[in-house]
Amino acid sequence: MTEAFDFSLIDWSRGQFALTAMYHWIFVPLTLGLGFIIAIMETIYVKTGDPAWKRITKFWMTIFGINFAIGVxxxxxxxxxxxxxxxxYSWFVGDIFGAPLAIEGIMAFFLETTFIAVMFFGWNKVSKRFHLLSTWLVAFGASLSALWILVANAWMQMPVGMKFNPDTARNEMVNFWEVLFSPMAMSKFTHTISSSYLLGAIVVIGISAWFLLKKRHQVFAKRSIVVAAVFGLVTSAFTVLTGDFSAKVIAKNQPMKFAAFEGLYHGQRGAPLVAIGVVSTTPTDPDNENIKDFVFKIEIPNFLSYMAFSDFNAFIPGIKDLMEGNEEHGIMPAAEKISKGKLAIDALAEYKQAKAVGNMAKQAEAQQILEENFKYFGYGYFGTNPDHLVPNVPLTFYSFHIMVALGFWFLLFFAIVLVLVYKDKISNARFWLILAIVNIPLAYLASQSGWVTAEMGRQPWVxxxxxxxxxxxxHLDANAVITTFILFAVVFTTLLIAELKIMFKTIKNGPKTEGGN
Amino acid sequence: MKQNIFTRVFSFYYEGFRSMTVGRTLWLIILIKLFVMFVILKLFFFPNFLKTNFENDAQRSDYVIEQLTKPK
Known part of the structure; x- marks a missing residue:
């Protein structure tokens, strides 16, 4: 079946979506992270009454504003x-995708027109406490706004709380709470926001480090580093915990993606975690050209099993088990799922035909077959090429390992920075200050890698x-998609350059005693 | 004289916008961006495929079912 699809159109459409999503995600995590850091700084100002903290808050608020304005x-x-x-896709998902996005849109509108305005325009015009409340509400509101988007994304990874209507070809929500509180939604939300908070802390420390290296605004920089490092240490620890939670949810619900994380082709009990590895670019199994195992790897024994099921001896299915099946562990072969998927697709066609001629008995029979096999519906499209059921293993493996390695590095980094601050050695720790600046692009790399892992690892599924x-x-003309791809690349690159130019200028000017917004 | 709530809200926003420094450039970028997105991109490059090509939901359903079930 797969040959009939126009892959140049599909690939360009995917490329375009990836481009816009990744550019959008350059702006979002800093908004999420910086929002809370600013709120903490302003709380210290309100508690202490020290005007230096007000200056600090206002400077980071300007950085927040620039990022927010360009990204909005x-x-x-x-x-x-x-x-x-x-x-x-849009039709098929029905109101399940629409409802969370609508809630997000309404929330974002009210948030952005009210509390952000108070945050920027309200200094000396509203009471200190109301201003502080507005700042906290902006921080919480931004994260809450992200919740709805992540719930929608999680539903795509783990569709729950719905029923397919064969009359309309739409999925209808039958249980909102199941959609909202699915383990996938909760793990995705907590992991994404905690990693975004971490990114905000890295950016604050990096920019403050630049001031220390330049010997400018040193008190401002040191105070900013203290807040960001404490916030970063807590949120990076939380990121590790939520990452562990995510891994468990994925291992249970998306075993193919989980196997691709680790380039695991052959399932085993007590599976090791690959700490460092290089995936072969050519087939490594003479009997199966799709198997491209490791050229080199360093493993942590039994740790993958523990990560997935909190059991050092648990069985982790490999890509081969998921494709060929594994009777001992109750894993259905892909071929059987494909057969069931075809039954479901044919049943939908028969249902439609029976309805058109008013054959109620045939319609009921087709509906029953459809319902029984609906959970395999998508597999029916892979009859002639089941290999397409395997995601891009090297890309998933590398993006996952970059994300995890950097996540642990940031945790260590925040701890080191706090020790240096505690010993009052941060101002002269040139090596660590330079590293703090280098960490800024690394934090973005980790954040983007997380999305590449999530979205490439789940392929071929939307x-x-x-x-x-x-x-x-x-069914569009591929050339039209190529045109808009190029258009987006130009628009977003222009926006990014504008953001960086304004941000660098603002940073270079440094915090002001008093100033506008 | 005490201003009413609407006047106070208006002057809050008015004075806020007037006293902006970096914000003026940002607002200019936001307005250009929204124009490019909603007027150029949405209107000329991103019509809703199903809304444009079909008149009602029944036709849209039929089309999607046909797409999902047609022999490939």
Whole structure:
């Protein structure tokens, strides 16, 4: 079946979505992280009454404002793309995707027109406490806004709380709370926001380190570092915990993605975690050209099993087990899922035909077959090429390991910075200050790698097991998608350059005694 | 004389916008960006595929079912 799809259209549509999502994600995590750091700084100002803290708060608020202004509404383009490039998908998901996005839109509108205005315009015009409350509400509101987007994304990775309506070809929400509180939604939300808080802390420390290296605004820089390092240490520890939670949820619900994380082809009990590895670019199994094992790896024994199921001896299915099946561990072969998927697709076609001619008995029979096999619906499109059920293993493996390695590095870094601050050696710790600046792009790399891991690892699914990417796409001219891809690349790159120019200028000017917004 | 709530809210925003420094450049960028997104991109490059090509939801459903079930 897969040959009939226009892969150049699919690939360009995917590329365009990835480009816009990744550019959008440059702005979002800093907004999430910096929001709380500013709120903490302002709380110290309100508690102590020290005007130095007000200056500190206002400086970081300006950085927050620049990032927020450039990033605001960049996510709307993703919604345009749903309607234009991914129309089958948009229709198929029905109100499940629409409801969280609508809540997010309404919340963001009220948040942005009220409390952000108070935050920026309200100094000396509203009471200190009301201003502080507004700053905290902006911080919480931004994270709450992210919740709805992440709930929608999590549903695509683990579709729950819905029922497919064969009359409309739409999934209808039957349990909002199941959608909202699914383990995937909770793990995705907590891991994404905690890693974004971490990124905010890294940016504050990096910029403050630059001031220390330049011997400018040193008290401001040291105070900023203390707040950011404490916040960063707590949130990076939380990121590790939520990452562990995410791994467990993925191991249970997306075993193919989990196997791709580790390039695990052959399932085993007591599976080791690959600490460092290089994946072969050529097949390593003469009997199976799809197996590209490691050229080199250093492993931590039994740790993958523990990470997945809190049991050092648990069985972790490999890619081969998931494709060929494993009777001992109750894993259905892909071929069987494909058969069931075909049954479901054929049943939908029969249901439609029976309805058209008013054959109620045939309609009921088709509906029963559809319902029994619906959980395998998407597999029906892979009849002639089941290999497409395996995601890009090297890309998933490397992005996952970059994210994890950097996550642990940041945890260590925050601890070292706090020790240096405690010993009052931070101002002269040139090596660590330079490293703090280098950490800024690394934090963005880790954040983007997290999304690459999540989204590439779940391929070929746009909705796990139900809709593959190739059936989600609209039938457009590939050249039109290429044109908009280039257009977006130009618009977003211009925005990024504008952000960086304004931000660098603001940083160079440093904190002011008094100033505008 | 004490101003009413609407006048106070208006002058809060008015004075806020007037006293902006970096914010003026940012607002200019926001307005250009929104114009590019909603007027150029949305209007000319991103029509809603199903809304543009079909008149009602029944037709849209039929089309999507056909897409999902047609022999490939």
């Amino acid at each position: 509404a960049t996510g709307i383009i993703l919604e345009f793309e749903f309607g234009t490039n991914w129309s089958n 909705i796990q097991d139900l809709m593959p990417t190739m059936t989600a796409v609209s």
